[in-house]
Amino acid sequence: MKRPGPVSRFAAPIRLYGQRFAFLGLIAAAVGMMVLGKAETQLVERMRMVVVDAFVPVLDAIARPVATVNDLVARVGEVVHVHAENARLREENERLLKWQAVARKLESENRSLREILRFTPDAPVSFVSARVVGHAGGSFLRTVLVTAGERDGVAKGQAAVTGDGLAGRVTEVGERAARVLLLTDINSHVPVVLETSRDRAVMAGDNSERPKLLFLPSTARPEIGERVVTSGHGGVFPPGIPVGIIAAAGDTSVRVQPFVDFDRMQHLRIIEYGLGGTLQVSAPPPAPRRGRR
Amino acid sequence: MKLSPLQRLDIAVRQSMPVVVTLLLAVISVVPIGLPASSSLAPDIVLIAVFYWTVHRPDLMRAWTVFVIGMLSDVLSGTPLGVHPLVLVLVHTVIISQHKIFRGAAFGVVWWAFSLIAPAAHAVTATVAFVAADVAPDLSVLALRLVLTIGLYPALAWLLGRAQRALLAAV
Numbered sequence: 001m002k003r004p005g006p007v008s009r010f011a012a013p014i015r016l017y018g019q020r021f022a023f024l025g026l027i028a029a030a031v032g033m034m035v036l037g038k039a040e041t042q043l044v045e046r047m048r049m050v051v052v053d054a055f056v057p058v059l060d061a062i063a064r065p066v067a068t069v070n071d072l073v074a075r076v077g078e079v080v081h082v083h084a085e086n087a088r089l090r091e092e093n094e095r096l097l098k099w100q101a102v103a104r105k106l107e108s109e110n111r112s113l114r115e116i117l118r119f120t121p122d123a124p125v126s127f128v129s130a131r132v133v134g135h136a137g138g139s140f141l142r143t144v145l146v147t148a149g150e151r152d153g154v155a156k157g158q159a160a161v162t163g164d165g166l167a168g169r170v171t172e173v174g175e176r177a178a179r180v181l182l183l184t185d186i187n188s189h190v191p192v193v194l195e196t197s198r199d200r201a202v203m204a205g206d207n208s209e210r211p212k213l214l215f216l217p218s219t220a221r222p223e224i225g226e227r228v229v230t231s232g233h234g235g236v237f238p239p240g241i242p243v244g245i246i247a248a249a250g251d252t253s254v255r256v257q258p259f260v261d262f263d264r265m266q267h268l269r270i271i272e273y274g275l276g277g278t279l280q281v282s283a284p285p286p287a288p289r290r291g292r293r
Numbered sequence: 294m295k296l297s298p299l300q301r302l303d304i305a306v307r308q309s310m311p312v313v314v315t316l317l318l319a320v321i322s323v324v325p326i327g328l329p330a331s332s333s334l335a336p337d338i339v340l341i342a343v344f345y346w347t348v349h350r351p352d353l354m355r356a357w358t359v360f361v362i363g364m365l366s367d368v369l370s371g372t373p374l375g376v377h378p379l380v381l382v383l384v385h386t387v388i389i390s391q392h393k394i395f396r397g398a399a400f401g402v403v404w405w406a407f408s409l410i411a412p413a414a415h416a417v418t419a420t421v422a423f424v425a426a427d428v429a430p431d432l433s434v435l436a437l438r439l440v441l442t443i444g445l446y447p448a449l450a451w452l453l454g455r456a457q458r459a460l461l462a463a464v
Contacts, residue, residue, distance in 0.1 A: 026360045026382045033375030034425040051368045134323040136370045140430040143371045207431045
């Protein structure tokens with residue numbers, strides 16, 4: 001095409017047909033991929049994670065300097081605000097000491113009550129920490145890639161948390177990488193409970209910043225600012241993980257502002273919850289999930 | 294004139310630059326940068342690169358390489374498999390079919406063409422993802438991302454142009 005010579009008179013039409021054929025072939029291949037992705041979910045997922053495994057070291061290498069720069073910027077900000085921050089922390093410390101006294105008292109009370117009731121304690125919780133190295137780009141997905149996989153004990157369905165609260169759930173696992181579906185993704189459904197009223201609901205993402213609450217009892221009167229925590233129903237998440245606060249409580253929809261800042265999180269803890277593993281094998285994820293897994 | 298093996302290697306490396314750079318951008322585009330809403334609003338740099346190279350060096354950005362780039366993009370970002378290959382191959386084909394317009398065109402014309410193709414590409418992506426996997430996009434986010442993508446085109450095209458002049462001027 002660049003240097004038209006005497007050959008091109010014959011070659012050009014052939015080449016054109018070749019290109020058309022290649023085009024149709026590639027389109028067919030792409031559509032085939034989509035069909036395969038729907039029909040052979042397990043297989044496609046395996047293949048995906050093999051490729052992701054291969055790329056995770058590269059992603060990690062790129063993510064680290066980016067994280068370092070972010071930390072530096074944050075540190076500069078901290079130095080600027082050190083005075084105000086100090087005052088705030090002093091105040092908070094005072095308040096927390098009071099809470100500590102309350103907690104100690106409640107703990108001892110709790111222990112004695114449990115002894116009286118012969119209460120079965122919650123299943124033990126263990127966790128692995130992983131670095132966030134990949135974000136799903138685009139406007140219709142809310143997932144992240146983390147640098148922990150099967151070899152670290154990560155399994156499908158486990159909860160991913162930050163220091164602030166619940167971030168999401170593991171949906172795909174590779175050898176040394178895993179994909180976490182964030183709370184805001186349209187496929188995310190988490191059984192939750194409102195902390196003070198104890199009303200149960202399912203928190204469903206819709207790709208916006210604030211997931212909405214479904215199946216709230218009609219008598220429930222959620223108040224703005226009320227905390228939302230996991231209920232532990234379905235056995236996937238441990239109960240009581242902070243999720244967020246009620247941000248909007250209209251007649252038609254109640255929305256939750258998650259505690260986790262999804263854009264800034266650099267590390268995630270993947271929680272292995274005693275019950276989750278066994279329930280995952282026999283039952284599908286608790287919420288009805290259509291389409292992509 | 295017969296070329297020595299080293300010269301041939303040199304040319305091969307230079308000629309693979311557009312594809313390598315685009316693959317690299319596909320990897321970079323999923324790295325979290327820690328800015329507010331950056332994960333959903335990040336400009337579609339893969340689309341920019343595929344568009345740029347198909348317009349300026351179609352001989353070095355073939356349909357099948359575009360397909361591979363799309364696959365990598367899908368696998369890393371978690372998009373339903375096949376969505377990006379389909380869209381990028383379509384974009385590639387549209388550009389090739391309109392190649393006469395782009396030959397020697399001014400930058401403004403190319404940018405204008407990009408601002409027409411990018412919305413179409415994103416609309417197809419959203420539609421296909423919706424049909425293939427039931428994932429619906431947030432329309433306002435989609436629109437904002439599109440504006441950012443078109444806005445970033447001149448800057449990224451300038452960088453790619455520098456790379457093109459530095460490595461591909463002779464080959």
